[in-house]
Amino acid sequence: MDKLSAYEAFTQSAETGSFVVAGRNLGISASAVGKAVARLEQRLDVRLFHRNTRNMTLTEEGRRFLERCRRIFEEVEAAEAELAQLSRTPKGRLRVSMPLVGMLLTPVMAEFMRAWPEVQLELDFNDRLVDIIEEGFDAVIRTGTPSDSRLMARNLGRFRMHIVAAPDYLAQHGTPQRPEDLEVHHCLHQRSPNTGKIRSWPLAPTDGARKLVLPERMSASAVDPLIELAVRGFGIACLPPFAIRRELAEGLLVPILTPWIEGMDQFHVLWPASRKVTPKLRAFIDFMAEHLRPGDVAAQQTD
The missing domain is CATH 3.40.190.10 (Periplasmic binding protein-like II)
Structure with a gap:
């Protein structure tokens, strides 16, 4: 457990570029994160970060170790997902990236939270092209036509400007x-x-x-x-x-x-094809497909 905690402290630090943000995400102090990373470096006898007063960046060894840590946590998440499948109750944290315009869809998110109170939504609003797999999102909602072959997609509805x-x-x-x-x-x-x-x-x-x-x-x-x-x-x-x-x-x-006015735009929910669809993710996909009506044309639901 101590090793997993240290790996988590390192992974959060590497992904956020900050002990302070990593500590906030983990619910511990920045000092505790820094000490955990230092002990990990001492145990491994390798430097994982280049650090100075302004920022910190991964060393080559740190980049390789980060890839391994991500795989470890993916396995842990998969094990938890299998157990969650047994209970069939959607629960736990669900990280979803949405376009900035998605802020206007928060009433639908509120309905989802009311329907599934044990699911903790973590919404990230931005218009950049996120890497859902590398950045650890469970799903993304985007407009336009999906183009990433690593992702599964479901049409949530069409709309005309x-x-x-x-x-x-x-x-x-x-x-x-x-x-x-x-x-x-x-x-x-x-x-x-x-x-x-x-x-x-x-x-x-x-x-x-x-x-x-x-x-x-x-x-x-x-x-x-x-x-x-x-x-x-x-x-x-x-x-x-x-x-x-x-x-x-x-x-x-x-x-x-x-x-x-010509043409139609559309919303899709996307998720990694390589991962099992957990109950919380399945509940989110199905709920969005059923309740999201972005335009005057009824949503066409397809898997």
Whole structure:
């Protein structure tokens, strides 16, 4: 048990790059983590980290040992999963990565927590391309089409983007009737947090297929400020329907150019194909497939 504790202290330190964060994750002090790692290095007679006053990085020996430790904990997790299968009761910590826009789906997460109170959800919200296997996530929820052959996927539902504006804005500036009309309007854009590039609006080409150049009134990497500014009448935005359900229902925003919007986006839940599906993960996958309705089109559930 002492060895496993030391391995866990080392693994957490290596993955977080900090004794302080590792200690916080393990519920012990940073000093205790540092001492555990030092004792481990002494026992192994090898240096696992390059340390200075600013940061610490793994040595070559440390990188190799980290791979071994991850395999050990995967085996421990697999053993626990087999025991959990016997009870068939979903329980324990479930680490899930979601896109930033997934914050708007927290009501569904609340319903899941109510349905399975013994499952401890640990949600990580970001738009970067996480490595679910290397970073130890049980599952990730992402938009788009899955492309990683190491992962299993289940479709959680499809949605079509909405182009919306406040009634006051349209009363003052007029309502665009065709996509090219947007070129004289104030457009509120979303930028990719990864690339910094503005995300294009899914508009069908008009006659002549001239490339549209939409003005940039403002841009943001999250949808919340776009919603707020659109409601306040500062411009037109392109947003997912689940982000603006209340605003549409209350008439704070109205959809425009609907016939010109093309294509569908979709949510998927992904999990490692190499791991057994634990009861807690199966409960999460099934619950999301049943309850998540990201758009106006009913979710198409497929394994």
